[in-house]
Amino acid sequence: MPGQESPHYAATFAARYDDWFPSPVTDSTVELLAALAKTAGDGPVLELGSGTGRVALPLAARGLDVHGVEGAPEMTERLRAKPGGHDITVTAGDFSSVPVDGSFAMVYVVSGGFFELPTQQSQARCFAAAAARLLPGGLFVLDAHVPEALAAPEAALHVVPIEGGMTVRMRTIDRASQRYSSHYLVLDGNGVHHVPVSFRYASAGELDLMAAMAGLRLRNRYGGWSGEAFTAASAYHVSVYELPVT
Template sequence: MNPVPPVSSPGYAGEFADDYDRWFSKPGVTGATVEALTALAGPGPVLELGIGTGRIALPLREHGIEVHGVDGSEAMLRRLRAKPGGAGIPVTLGDFTEVPVAGSFSLVYLAGGTFAELPDQAAQIRCFAAAAARLAPGGLFVLDAHVPEALAAAAGPEIVAEGEDHLVLCHRTLEPSAQRYRSHYVIHEDGRTRHLRVEFRYAGHGELDLMADRAGLRLKERWGSWTGAPFTRDSGYHVSVYERP
């Protein structure tokens, strides 16, 4: 099972917005993510890129942390604002490649594999640079990402969600020559079946470290999960913590 749930993007978020929390929020992963980010947040404020429905941001706010967000999906943001406390989070509708917000932050983060939704290396490099520019001195940029070898070894299909009235399956196909993978979602609900395809661009942790260095950041920590477990040969994903000197 994939420990990093899918996330929002303008291309398919409208299809998933109403069901995202029901299908993709895994309480254990969400809780560990919130606890880790709370420990890293510093004095605040913090900024989430790809804030989506507020799966992470709202619990952080309940911890007393001032959270801001950026997202490209109006549908996801409507879901966020409809939740208790969601309207109180300052959110910018826009491309988080450019981080279109003012001010500085003690922590900028992406969770749930959001970084891989950026379409190519150039966009990912721009995201690193823009995030670094929004960090206060000593601030942290944090993201999680699949280990490419684990992606290649994973077998499908995977059951994403199931119940009396619905079944959601995911199957991934990789294109190593382009460092891309597709997640195919087959959703059967209310007597009908539909198929959604979502595109991602993956990068190994060494490539991510080079992007960080180019943006003036340095690796501070790398874990094998949001619980802080060691990053080992058996890790399916990693959490990388970069620091602005």
């Protein structure tokens, strides 16, 4: 469960997490979220799985009041060590229940983190809990792979250069259980580290149904964080759900 990561997972993942997301990826994510926040009205924003602050800190630097939920203390320690890290209010816990007080203009989860929730029930619970924390007209934003693209052969292996080594990601898919696993082999000066991460994927239609059950409606679906159109050829999407004002 997010918020219940094993010490092995959190310790290794936290140390290399920022290396796996080059600046253009982070920059486009921050740009779109900042633009969406401007349309969501006044109010703080909440990141589910705030991690090392890769996205939360640049959003806060733009003047947004950013809060987070994070289950791995190693991740939050990395956030606190960065400039401005102590200005982000982080609640420790499993983000499927959104364990915070108050209301938010926008709740978001990035980098496919939503799909670390292991069951349809926990994912639907997260939608409902996020909706309950939104101000009228507020937004719930998440990103996702298109399941058909996950199954493509070219998606199975990916190499990411990191300082002093590389990370090799191997992906396996179990269509019967609607799950995929990413196995990260981190090669650096300290040897080889295996970091397995499991996900429960969902189609865009299934996500829309969860949203509707939570009282949200789809406002927009982009083909990526750069804001491109979502088309039949898209392998990825950023979905923006809205809590109706009335």
